[in-house]
Amino acid sequence: MKSASKSNAGNLRKSLTDAERKLWSSFQNHGLGNFKFRRQEPVGKYIADFVCYEKRLIIELGGGQHAEQQEKDEARTNWLESQGFKVLRFWNNEVLNETEAVVQVILDELEGGSLDLPPHPNPLPPGERELICPLV
Numbered sequence: 001m002k003s004a005s006k007s008n009a010g011n012l013r014k015s016l017t018d019a020e021r022k023l024w025s026s027f028q029n030h031g032l033g034n035f036k037f038r039r040q041e042p043v044g045k046y047i048a049d050f051v052c053y054e055k056r057l058i059i060e061l062g063g064g065q066h067a068e069q070q071e072k073d074e075a076r077t078n079w080l081e082s083q084g085f086k087v088l089r090f091w092n093n094e095v096l097n098e099t100e101a102v103v104q105v106i107l108d109e110l111e112g113g114s115l116d117l118p119p120h121p122n123p124l125p126p127g128e129r130e131l132i133c134p135l136v
Helices: 006-014 018-030 070-082 092-097 099-110
Strands: 038-043 046-052 057-062 086-091
Touching: 018 038, 018 046, 018 057, 018 092, 018 099, 046 070, 057 070, 057 092, 057 099, 070 086, 086 092, 086 099, 092 099
Parallel strands: 057 086
Antiparallel strands: 038 046, 046 057
């Protein structure tokens, strides 16, 4: 399985949508419950909009194009979940118009919610949790 291109992820980081920018402002500098998020992060062959490795949580945002590609999104979610991640999806208009509610849902998941996932089979050693780890 081919992994996602780091340069492609870098390009996406430079061109965030309004919804991604708004949500990122809540995540920056451990701003949401002191959890660290990465944006436009390669995870296997995909690039996740946002990922918190500590809680194995991926946040995906979508606009109108996602209504037409539900099968691709479902396959993507299934693969990410098979790697031990929980995936939350939000529409761009939800993030833009109901930011506080979206952020609260994410915080609830981070602080316990329904994140009853088993530990990752290859956890990072202490002190290396901040590094990007390839997932295959």
